[in-house]
Amino acid sequence: MSQTHPVASIWAATATPAPETPALAGDHRADVTVIGAGFTGLAAALRLAQGGATVRVLDAGAPGFGASGRNGGQVIPGLKLDPDALDAQFGEATTDFVGRAADVAFRLIETHAIACEPRRSGWIQASVKTSHLPTLERRAAAWAKRGASVEVLDAAAMARATGGTGFAGGWLDRRAGALHPLNYARGLARAALAAGAQIHGASRATRLTPQGKGWLVETEAGARVTSDQVVLATNGYTDGLWPGLRATVIPAHSFQVATQPLDAALLAQILPGGSVVSDTRRIGNYFRIGPGNRLMMGGRGSFAEPRSVADYGRIIAALHAIFPQSRTLGLEFQWAGRVAMTPDHLPHIHRPAPNLTIALGYNGRGVALASAMGDVIGAHLLDPSVRLPLTVSPLRPLPLHGLHPLYATAAIWYYRLRDALER
Template sequence: MNNDPLTHGLWELTAPPPPKTDTLSDDLHADVVVVGAGYTGLSAALKIGTAGRSCIVLEAEEIGFGGSGRNVGLVNAGLWLQPAEVRKVLGQPYGNRILSLLDQAPSVVYDLIAKYGISCEASRPGTLHCGVGAAGDRQLRERERQWQALGADVVLLDRNETAALTGSRRYSSALLDRRAGTIQPLAYARGLADAALGAGAQIFTRSAVISTTRLTDGSWRLSTPNGSVTARWVIVATNAYTVFPWSNLRTELVPLPYFNIATTPLPPAIRRSVLPHGHGIWDTKEVLTSARMDQAGRLIIGSVGALRYGGAPIHEAWAKRSMHRLFPQTRDIPFESAWWGTIGMTADHVPRFHHLADQVVTMCGYNGRGIGPGTVFGIALAELALGTRDLSQMPLACQPVHRITGRKVRETVYELGSVASHLVTDRV
């Protein structure tokens, strides 16, 4: 996108083409206007369209331009935090409510894929959270205990069981989450857009919102360079890629850079020995490593870091070393593509729900769990706008926007810290 291969990399090379869209060039009316064509905005538009109400989506760039088209494609349940910590941070009823909703989020994603025939390399063997050392084993054992107490289909594997599913002897344990799986993330976003259009929604790309006006009848007019949309409800679905006129949302999110690098398709013999059952994995290290296969047999290695400035060659060299450490049989396999984006991190690692103004709502801060939460949160926001869900039934309590102190410092620490880490790790 935008003639930059480092934004969407492999996903743009292999996704089905996007549906045809135009730039807004008229003054239109709708029941709901959605800003942002990622998972949250598109699932909201699909829900509104299937309810028989009119919806217009305004996207500043292209469908899936933000995190929805750049992430690694792991469809996980829950949040990064363990269940007990989620309850502690959110209190009740929201702690249990969000745990229950996100427990089912992967099923919602895969059900939508099946219902609308979305071609996105959907696979659901589960994911593996892999333990590194004794501390990693303890963390995973506690995660297993807490999730099993909630009835989740998770099980802790020993070293040999982990090696059988990963194809690597480097991990001491792994938490297998059978609720989860993988998708081609940009293809999923484009498929949601197709489904939303089929349900009657309209999507306009290259149509950035440049101003908002509250009208005397209580509706909102959102203006773009060449047109406008007037609607009673506004759903802001831009998360870490939010810009004017809701740029204050960025003040409560620290952008965490994350990159992925993909090999060429592995030869069949090697492919059978690397993640042989198609599980996506990530580990318990602070600067984590993730890995997965795509449908064509490319191995995708990812970690924290930005592929810009002097960081790009350092991260790429680390990815090669990390791949060889985990899977020595891939030593002669070249890389084919690389890309990166930013994750919206909140201070307490839980998402946010905001009423930005009367009948202007958003959910943001997915903390690296965008696919499942983005999908179900979009549906929840749509139901609020449709009147089939009220504020007391939302997954999260409505909060004011809280500025993170030292946000720029944290952003710099994330980016430079990942460079420092990748300079020295996996050299032996």
């Protein structure tokens, strides 16, 4: 198992070695300081460094320490909002941007020869409710109208495509696919380093002070970077660095388990086409085949960090319900990570002060989108005529944010109840 990643995930156990990212020491100057080395920060740093900017990236842990190194590796374009609603709210350029988000991730992988097991074998959005099928059919048709290769699947087609039970139908989006997220994060870091960026792990930014037209960033260990621009890309791991930012999102945990390797007979039944799947429940599950032919199941857990195997009970129950044939398989990995939820289910871009750009709030679907977001933020900082894909919004701290574990837990129970009552 990799000693450089603190989470006992299937990804850490199967990862390529981490690039060298020594902690920041001393005083430095850069054009741009990027705080957070997940997909958002790394894609921004890569684009900036390629454009000739001097870049320092700081992460409290290491590249891929946060959600980017722990997720399900499902590369899904789009947002919770459907294309017509996106057109109406933001314009067609935004719809086009989110529709091409998976293209950006797969292009970065190809251009920089990132060894992260990319597989463009589609994403299935599965429904256990017949009442959700008309929405899925409309969604598939709306993306097809915009050129996406999609297919609507009935219950029999779902059973064949997934090998799982209980699906009323779904749709397949061939723009999507799978990858090894920690290797993707490390590969992006290596590409940014090769382009000239400096990346520092174990370097938590603890203070952000305006200096001239730019910023002074100080770390926990007292190192300093002055720069013209700062990009803050801390998503579910956002701390108190920028006042009020943490209270604009609800950091929730997503939990995953992975079984022991499937034998040839199970592999022929379960996801034989290599698609990745997530379902349409409000508190939904997602699954795929992962490294070593292990079956992975994920879902929203509690709002607290998992403390014992018992905390994974719901995910394991979902695994056994969807795939009764997996009941005899042992579980080899259990882990969790933090996503950032927003009340409008959209990612947010903020500019609360000159030359400070913040992007966060991917609502558990950021492999493709955070890559595309970081990339476009980098392009925009190099050339302001490049349009940002979403309206820059003011910080809107959620009322009673300190109580979020309580009301968020209540919301989870409420949504689970609605999921259970719906047909």
